[in-house]
Amino acid sequence: MSVADASLDTTSEVDAVDKIPLEEIDVSQPHLFKNDSWRPWFARLRREAPVHYLADSENGPFWSVTSHDMVMAVNTNHKVFSSEVGGIAIADRDDQGELSKAVSFITLDEPAHAPQRNSVSPAVAPGNLMDLEPLIRERAADILDHLPVGETFNWVDKVSVELTARMLATLFDFPYDRRRDLIRWSDITTAVPKVTGEDNDMEERKAALMDCAMTFHQLWQERAAQPPKFDFISMLAHGKATKHHINDPFMMLGNIILLIVGGNDTTRNSISGGVIALNQYPEEYQKLRNNPELIPNMVSEMVRWQTPVIHMRRTALEDIELGGKTIRKGDKVVMWYLSGNRDENVFPDADRLMIDRPNARHHVSFGFGVHRCMGNRLAEMQLRVLWEEIMKRFKQVEVVGEVERLSNNFIRGVGHVPVRLHPH
Ligand code: HEM
Helix, strand or coil: CCHHHCCCCCHHHHHHHHHCCHHHCCCCCCHHHHCCCCHHHHHHHHHHCCEEEECCCCCCCEEEECCHHHHHHHHCCCCCEECCCCCCCCCCHHHCHHHHHCCCHHHCCCCCHHHHHHHHHHHHCHHHHHHHHHHHHHHHHHHHHCCCCCCCEEHHHHHHHHHHHHHHHHHHCCCHHHHHHHHHHHHHHCCCHHHHCCCCCHHHHHHHHHHHHHHHHHHHHHHHHCCCCCCHHHHHHHCCCCHHHHHCHHHHHHHHHHHHHHHHHHHHHHHHHHHHHHHHCHHHHHHHHHCHHHHHHHHHHHHHHHCCECEEEEEECCCEEECCEEECCCCEEEEEHHHHCCCCCCCCCCCCCCCCCCCHHHCCCCCCHHHCCCCHHHHHHHHHHHHHHHHHHEEEEEECCCCEECCCCCECCEEECEEEEEEC
16 A cells, blocks of 8 residues: 555445444454554544443453543543553553553652652753753754665664654663663563554563663662752652652652653654655645744644554543443543544544644643643654754655554554655
8 A cells, every 4th residue: 555545544444344333343452553444443433422332352341532522521630530540551550561560650640640740840841951952953963964865764763763762862861872772671661462462572571671670770879879960860869759769669660661651652653653644645745845834833733643642541530421421430441542633523634634734732642631741842842853954954755665553552653664865
């Protein structure tokens, strides 16, 4: 299938989904994301049951929330919808292997959540981002200047992963030559069978997480002994709400992994997704060439279009009415961000990338409420800087072959995007 057709669902796919009894629709099947065939599934739920109950699935019974307004309703009501009780992913904690016991502030409710978040959030606050921007620009430019012009290569590895690795190493003040370890640990963390639908090697995962824990334990001790700095490890090691985690390995590892995964998969896949989208909609690429001032809005639109985090899960702490349905205390509620971002009532022609879309920023890719993505400004800055530097150098980053996507119902991941560069 060519890049241009990639997101168009055939009539037969739409018909097939329409024939499934509504109560059996299961949007959590990882292959839907690998094949990129999820659109008619979510479209049907948004149309017929934006709050939908599935009584039985690989992940047990769960509610799917698929319209933009229902996603917002759950996301902004943290008093009823807990991140702590059952975790934030559709796969239950017990299905997360070695990380079942790890806790991070994204899996805490108030009042425990905010003080821990506040320990590290200054690292990605606007003031610090202004200081970081020149370094990120220099690192982005260096990557782009060393790309193999005239050859076909994998954009994901050479640009998306490399830039994200460099940025993460900067944020953690992590040994620069070991930066790819951060990517490896992050990739392994999100690869569990209930999420990927594949037979992941859990022994290899255990060894990698042990390596991660030991590396950060040592760095933490070193930073704790030095005066506080503006990197994530130093801020955790000195933060009032987090410094005691040196004696709580699961909490320490949990927060470190959160900060690695939070900044890795998401930004990486926005970079890859952006290239795919501009190739799929060449008229938008032309708009960008004519008007590079659209880059900041385009970044929001790319984050909406890609939706790097497919879902977030909550657990109801009490009975509640939502969209005319009664959710019971203890029920698992899954907010499908990917679907909220395709809601035609908010985003006309929602499957299309439109780099000047007036309300692109209303996307739900960063979530809302107390857990709203802590790194959202950093991610936007990184993407803006990268696209500014790309447009200085290349007329087009052309996708020249098949795009490979990951089998994963949590992270909307892209593994391979073969491209050729067309310099000015
Ligand atoms: C395009 C890029 C990104 C996307 C789409 C994204 C998406 C998200 C989402 C959906 C959440 C959960 C919100 C909720 O519960 O509803 C989240 C939380 C979080 N993100 Fe991001 N993220 C991105 C980049 C980053 C970066 C660069 C960092 C920096 C390290 C980061 C760090 C975090 C952290 C620490 C949290 C937890 C916040 C909390 O629980 O208070 N993210 N992100």
